[in-house]
Amino acid sequence: MIAVHEPFHSALDKELRRRFDATTEPLVVALPAGEPGEGDGGRRERLMKMLWQAVGYEITFDAEGGKE
Incomplete structure (x- = not known):
C-alpha cells in the first residue's frame, strides 16, 4: 500500500x-489533508479508520510517532 498526502495525489x-x-497492486490511497478547525486527534482517528478499512488491520503509533 502506498499512502499519498491528498494535495500531492490531486496534483x-x-x-x-x-x-x-x-490497480490493486500496489494499492494507492490518498490521505486527506484535514478539515478546517479539526484538531490532530480528529484527523488521526479519521486516518486510522481509513487505513484500517484499506488494509484490514489497525496500526497504532505512540506519541512520538513510533510503532507501539
Missing part, C-alpha cells in the same frame, strides 16, 4: 490517478 496527472484507481 498528479489525471491519467496516472486513473491508473492508480484501477
Whole structure:
C-alpha cells in the first residue's frame, strides 16, 4: 500500500490517478489533508479508520510517532 498526502495525489496527472484507481497492486490511497478547525486527534482517528478499512488491520503509533 502506498499512502499519498491528498494535495500531492490531486496534483498528479489525471491519467496516472486513473491508473492508480484501477490497480490493486500496489494499492494507492490518498490521505486527506484535514478539515478546517479539526484538531490532530480528529484527523488521526479519521486516518486510522481509513487505513484500517484499506488494509484490514489497525496500526497504532505512540506519541512520538513510533510503532507501539
